[in-house]
C-alpha cells in the first residue's frame with residue numbers, strides 16, 4: 659500500500675498497536691504524527707523516522723488543553739485513535755473512579771479529540787478516522803472488565819454517528835476490533851492469569867496464538883488508505899476467528 663502524501667495522527671503511538679501502526683504507515687510513505695506521554699519512547703519513535711512528522715507529548719486526560727493542542731496541529735488526512743487502558747474491576751470491586759478513568763481515556767478522549775480537530779478544521783476533506791475498539795464489548799464478554807467493554811462498545815456506536823456527520827466532507831469513520839494482541843496492555847492485564855492466557859490462546863482458530871501488533875496495523879493502514887474509499891461506519895474484527903465460534 660502506498661500512503662505517500664498522507665499526513666496521519668496516531669495516538670498511543672509509543673506502544674503496542676499504535677507504535678506498530680506508526681511504523682507501518684511511515685514505511686508506506688505517510689507523514690506520521692505520533693502522540694504519547696513517555697518521553698523516552700517518544701524519542702525512540704522520532705528516531706525510527708516519521709517522514710517529516712513529529713512525536714508529540716500530550717496527556718489525553720488533560721481535556722482542558724485540547725483546544726490549544728488542536729489549534730497548533732496541521733491538517734490531517736487521517737487520525738488513528740489507539741491510546742487506551744484496561745483495568746481489572748470485577749463487579750464486587752467496581753468503583754466510579756476506576757470506571758471514569760477507563761471511560762475518559764478510551765471513550766471521551768477520542769470523541770473530544772475528534773470534535774476539537776473538526777472544529778479547528780484539522781480534518782482534511784476525504785480523510786479517515788479510525789478508532790481502536792475491541793471484540794470485548796462488541797462481540798464477546800470477558801469477566802472483570804465491564805468499564806473497558808462499555809467504552810469499546812461506545813466507540814462503535816459513536817463511529818456510526820460521526821460517519822454520518824462527516825460524510826458530506828468525504829471523511830470516513832471506522833473501527834477496528836482486535837481480539838487479544840501481544841502488547842503491554844495484555845502482558846500487564848490482571849484479569850487473566852498467565853495460565854488462563856495460555857489456555858485462551860489455544861482458542862484462537864488461526865494458529866492458537868494472540869495477534870502481533872503489526873497484524874492489526876495492516877488493517878488500520880487499509881482503512882487509512884484510499885483502498886477503503888467507500889467504507890464508513892464499519893467495525894472490522896481482527897481476531898483470528900475467535901469470535902465466530
Ligand SMILES: NC(=O)c1ccc[n+]([C@@H]2O[C@H](COP(=O)([O-])OP(=O)(O)OC[C@H]3O[C@@H](n4cnc5c(N)ncnc54)[C@H](OP(=O)(O)O)[C@@H]3O)[C@@H](O)[C@H]2O)c1
Pocket residue numbers: 669670671672673674675676693694695696699716717718719739740741742743763764790791792793835836837838839840841842843844
Ligand atoms: N492489546 C490488545 O489485546 C487489544 C485488544 C483489543 C483492543 N485493543 C485496543 O487497542 C488500543 C491499543 O492497545 P495496546 O495493546 O497497543 O496498548 P498499550 O501497548 O498498552 O499502549 C497504550 C498506549 O496508549 C497511550 N496512552 C494511554 N493513556 C494515555 C493518555 N492518558 N494520554 C496519552 N496517551 C495515553 C500510551 O502512551 P504512553 O505509554 O506514552 O503513556 C501507549 O502509547 C487500545 O485502545 C486498546 O484498548 C487492544
